[in-house]
Amino acid sequence: MVNATQLKVRGGSRAGSVLVTAVLIAAAAYFVLPLVWVVTATTKTTGQLFGTFGLAFGDSGQFVSNLGQLFSQGDGIYSRWLLNSLLYSGVGAAVATALAAGAGFAFAKYQFRGREAAFSVILGGVLLPATVIALPLYFMLSAVGLTGTYWAMLLPGMVSPFGVYLCRIYASASVPDEVIEAARLDGAGDIRAFTTIATRMMTPALVTVFLFQFVAIWNNYLLPLVMLNDVDTYPVTLGLTLWNGQTQRAPEFFELVVAGSAVSAVLLVIVMVSLQRFWRAGLTSGATKG
Amino acid sequence: MTSTLTRPEVGRATSAARPGRSRKGRGARGPLLILLGPFAVLFVIFFVAPIVYALVQSLFALRSSGLGFGPPTLEFVGVENYVRAFAEGGFAAGLARVLLIALIQVPLMVVGALVLALLLESGRAHWPRFFRVVFFMPYGVPGVIASLLWGFLYIPATSPVLQGLSALGVDLVPLSSDSVLLAIVNIGLWGFAGYNMLVLIAALQAIPAELYEAASIDGASWWHTVRSIQLPLLRPSIVLVTVFTIIGTLQLFVEPLVLRPLTNSINTDFSPNLAAYSEAFAQGNSNLAAAMAVIVAVLAFAISFGFLRLVNRKGERAW
Numbered sequence: 001m002v003n004a005t006q007l008k009v010r011g012g013s014r015a016g017s018v019l020v021t022a023v024l025i026a027a028a029a030y031f032v033l034p035l036v037w038v039v040t041a042t043t044k045t046t047g048q049l050f051g052t053f054g055l056a057f058g059d060s061g062q063f064v065s066n067l068g069q070l071f072s073q074g075d076g077i078y079s080r081w082l083l084n085s086l087l088y089s090g091v092g093a094a095v096a097t098a099l100a101a102g103a104g105f106a107f108a109k110y111q112f113r114g115r116e117a118a119f120s121v122i123l124g125g126v127l128l129p130a131t132v133i134a135l136p137l138y139f140m141l142s143a144v145g146l147t148g149t150y151w152a153m154l155l156p157g158m159v160s161p162f163g164v165y166l167c168r169i170y171a172s173a174s175v176p177d178e179v180i181e182a183a184r185l186d187g188a189g190d191i192r193a194f195t196t197i198a199t200r201m202m203t204p205a206l207v208t209v210f211l212f213q214f215v216a217i218w219n220n221y222l223l224p225l226v227m228l229n230d231v232d233t234y235p236v237t238l239g240l241t242l243w244n245g246q247t248q249r250a251p252e253f254f255e256l257v258v259a260g261s262a263v264s265a266v267l268l269v270i271v272m273v274s275l276q277r278f279w280r281a282g283l284t285s286g287a288t289k290g
Numbered sequence: 291m292t293s294t295l296t297r298p299e300v301g302r303a304t305s306a307a308r309p310g311r312s313r314k315g316r317g318a319r320g321p322l323l324i325l326l327g328p329f330a331v332l333f334v335i336f337f338v339a340p341i342v343y344a345l346v347q348s349l350f351a352l353r354s355s356g357l358g359f360g361p362p363t364l365e366f367v368g369v370e371n372y373v374r375a376f377a378e379g380g381f382a383a384g385l386a387r388v389l390l391i392a393l394i395q396v397p398l399m400v401v402g403a404l405v406l407a408l409l410l411e412s413g414r415a416h417w418p419r420f421f422r423v424v425f426f427m428p429y430g431v432p433g434v435i436a437s438l439l440w441g442f443l444y445i446p447a448t449s450p451v452l453q454g455l456s457a458l459g460v461d462l463v464p465l466s467s468d469s470v471l472l473a474i475v476n477i478g479l480w481g482f483a484g485y486n487m488l489v490l491i492a493a494l495q496a497i498p499a500e501l502y503e504a505a506s507i508d509g510a511s512w513w514h515t516v517r518s519i520q521l522p523l524l525r526p527s528i529v530l531v532t533v534f535t536i537i538g539t540l541q542l543f544v545e546p547l548v549l550r551p552l553t554n555s556i557n558t559d560f561s562p563n564l565a566a567y568s569e570a571f572a573q574g575n576s577n578l579a580a581a582m583a584v585i586v587a588v589l590a591f592a593i594s595f596g597f598l599r600l601v602n603r604k605g606e607r608a609w
Contacts, residue, residue, distance in 0.1 A: 016512075017414040024415055027406060028424045031484065034439040035427070037450065041442070054443075054450025103329035110322050118330075125337045127533070127594045129541035131563045132587040135570055135579055136340035136347065159332045190321035219432040221544045222567070237434040241548065244438060248551065258442075261435045268430035273423050 035269065038262040042066050046254045070259040078260055080232060081239035082267075085218055087150070088235055092157025093213035100160050100209050101202060104167020105194055109180065119168070125161035131222045138226040152227035153235070157217045163209035170205035171198065207278045218268070236264050341587065348372065348581035371581035380559035381582060385589070387471070388561050392539040395475045399535045400528060402479060403486035408516055410487075411494045422491070425484035433481060437548035440477050445552060467555035474545045478538065486531045493527040494520060529601050533594050540590050543567070562586045 041049055043066070044058035052058070070078050107119055137156060141147045146155075175198045183193030199206065224238045234242065240260050247253040348371050354362040375381045406425055410418045428436065442448040444464040446456065455462055464473040497520065505515045542561040550556045558572070559565035562582055570579035 017416070020409050020412060020414045021416045024406075024409060024421045028421055031425055031428055031480065033451070034436070034443060034480070035431075037443060038439055041448070050447045054448055054453055099329040099332065102325035106322055106325040110318060110325075112322060121338075122333065124591070125333065127537060127591060128337065128341070128587060129537055129563075129590050131541040131543055132344075132583045132590070133337065133340045135566055135576075135583050136344035137336065138570075139347070139576055139580075140340060140343055155332070156336050159329070159336045161333065161337065164329060190318070191324055194321075194325065215430060219434075221432065221434050222563070226567075226571070237432045240438065241434055244548070245551075257438065261438055265431045265435055265439070268432075269427045272427055272430035276423055276426060 035265060038258060038265060041258045042262045044255075044258075046251050049254055049258065066255050066259040067263070070256055070263065073256055074231075077231065078236070078239065078256075078263075081234050081236040082264070084233060085235040085237070088153045088157060088224075089214045089217040091154055092217045093210045095158040096160040096163055096213045097206050097210040099158065100163030100167050101199055101206055102194065103164045104169075104205075105171045105175070105198055105202070107164065107168040108171035109175070109177065122161045122164050126165060130216075130220065134222045134226055137223075141227070147227050148229050148233070150233060153217075153224060153233075156223060157213065160209060160213045160216075163213060166205055166209055166212075167202060170202055174205075175201045204278070211275060211278060236260070240264070341584075344580040344583050344587075347577055348584050351577050352575075371578050372585065374578060375581050375585060380557070381562060381565045384559045384562045384565050385585070388540055388542050391471055391475060391542065392536055394471065395478055395539050396532055396535050398475065398479055399483060399486060400532055402483045403490055403531060404524075404528070406483065406487040407490035407494060408520065411491060412512060414512075422488070426488055427484065428481050429485040431481065433477070433544040434548060436477055436481050437545045440473070440480070441549055441552055444473055444549070465549065465553035465555060470549075470553060470555045473549070474542070477545050478535075482535070482538065486535070489531060490524060490527050493524050497523050525601075529598070533597060536593055536597065537590050540586060540593070 037054060040055050040057050043060065043063040044052065045062055048058050048062075107115065133156070138147060141152050146152050179197050179201075180190055180193045183189060183197070218235070219237070221237050221241075224235050228234055228238065231239070231242065240257060243253050243260065244257045247257060349366060349368060350364050351367040351371060352362045353365045354360075409415055410422055415421065431439075443451060446452045446461075452462055452464075463469070501519050501523075502515065505519055510518070541563055543563040546556045546560040546564055550558075550560075558568040563586065566579045566582035566586070569582060570576050
């Protein structure tokens with residue numbers, strides 16, 4: 001814990017401390033506003049949503065009924081969307097992390113021809129806007145008949161160039177060469193050294209790569225929008241916009257959109273908050289070693 | 291468990307792990323293939339191939355035969371799609387629009403994230419951990435949902451902020467054509483400022499304590515420490531945040547798509563990505579859409595590399 005917090009607070013800075021905290025409270029109000037709003041809105045009927053003060057609560061009965069409606073609408077399609085999101089993000093991120101670990105380790109520990117050139121191309125992949133890929137990928141996958149299937153979402157999620165970048169930096173900093181040498185002497189081989197020892201040393205980086213990719217897939221919108229056409233395969237983001245599109249004609253869908261947004265946002269916020277310390281560990285290596 | 295992996299340990303491990311020259315030996319080829327192969331294959335399929343495919347596709351166009359009989363055929367047309375993309379006006383306007391948004395978004399994002407990070411690490415803030423979590427939370431909210439929520443906060447019927455301001459006699463219309471760009475910038479800031487702040491905090495915490503001690507012995511003020519120690523050492527991270535913010539802004543898609551039904555100041559070619567999407571799926575012109583996708587990719591590369599060159603000119607490599 002050696003950092004700026006060690007700076008001695010100088011004389012007369014009590015006022016400074018109050019001022020700093022006041023600024024932070026104002027910022028916090030800004031960041032929580034949409035989340036507080038959506039929770040209060042979940043306690044309202046559509047009529048109340050458009051007819052009462054934005055942050056006023058409706059009543060608890062309506063809250064329960066909105067949530068009940070959310071999960072029963074369309075034979076529980078919302079739960080299905082949540083599970084789809086979890087499947088796409090979980091599987092995609094897990095495979096992406098495993099592949100990035102291997103590739104990052106290889107870049108860090110092996111000399112081979114074209115290594116730096118290949119790494120530059122991968123870095124180019126980091127800089128390439130994800131949405132630029134989505135359209136051509138749709139036409140490619142539709143040529144082989146994969147659009148509309150789970151694979152159209154799962155496979156693209158398994159590649160994380162940023163993960164390779166992070167794993168290379170981390171592996172060259174934290175995995176000693178002796179690990180492979182010792183394994184070779186034992187006759188265990190390089191792969192064994194990687195799977196049993198190196199991956200354990202790289203754990204903080206791997207957790208970060210997993211979280212990055214999980215959030216990236218979960219938040220991606222253009223890819224499922226172009227790839228999927230069956231409501232049963234939708235992730236939660238796409239499902240909510242489908243409902244949102246129906247509000248024009250059927251205002252009661254507002255209750256579903258609001259409750260669905262609230263559940264999805266609150267769920268992810270809980271995940272973010274509980275995993276926050278893992279982000280820090282990996283980011284440090286990325287930010288300072290980069 | 292992860293928090294034990296602090297700076298000094300990483301530093302020690304580095305010295306032990308000088309990149310191995312011994313790795314060239316026989317038998318390294320097999321493991322290398324197993325480790326690198328799977329990623330390489332998927333990277334080629336899902337990153338390289340789509341770009342190549344878009345490039346090729348962008349050089350062709352569907353033409354109906356001279357007399358209009360028979361099905362249209364695919365013909366090589368060279369750069370015609372690119373010329374058309376720019377000539378039709380809407381796409382070029384969209385490009386200009388996202389560049390303008392980037393021009394507003396990047397400084398606000400960098401300065402905002404920087405101020406939050408410096409204040410949280412200044413040692414003067416109460417409850418820094420609590421604030422850090424609160425600022426980071428929106429990163430987990432998908433852009434679609436963030437846009438939906440801000441959409442409600444941008445119309446007077448549902449927005450407590452607009453209702454409050456209106457009670458004070460101030461009537462704002464965030465989605466009017468004058469301010470719709472700012473309304474979109476705000477959604478980006480809300481979602482990513484906390485994340486970028488976390489990147490900067492990580493870099494701040496990696497600054498060796500001796501530097502602070504030296505500064506405090508010299509009697510440096512907080513502001514002096516910020517200017518002469520923290521800002522210079524944060525440079526690489528600030529560059530990273532800037533580049534990713536630029537790329538993020540160029541791919542603007544979800545926000546205008548979701549806000550569009552609420553206002554008539556957003557059209558189907560509001561951003562290049564939106565234009566490419568509607569060209570491909572509403573107009574059915576995938577070749578023109580491919581040209582648009584390629585233009586966005588080239589622009590993203592040009593701006594990122596241009597910026598990196600600019601800041602790396604003094605021999606300080608950012609990454």
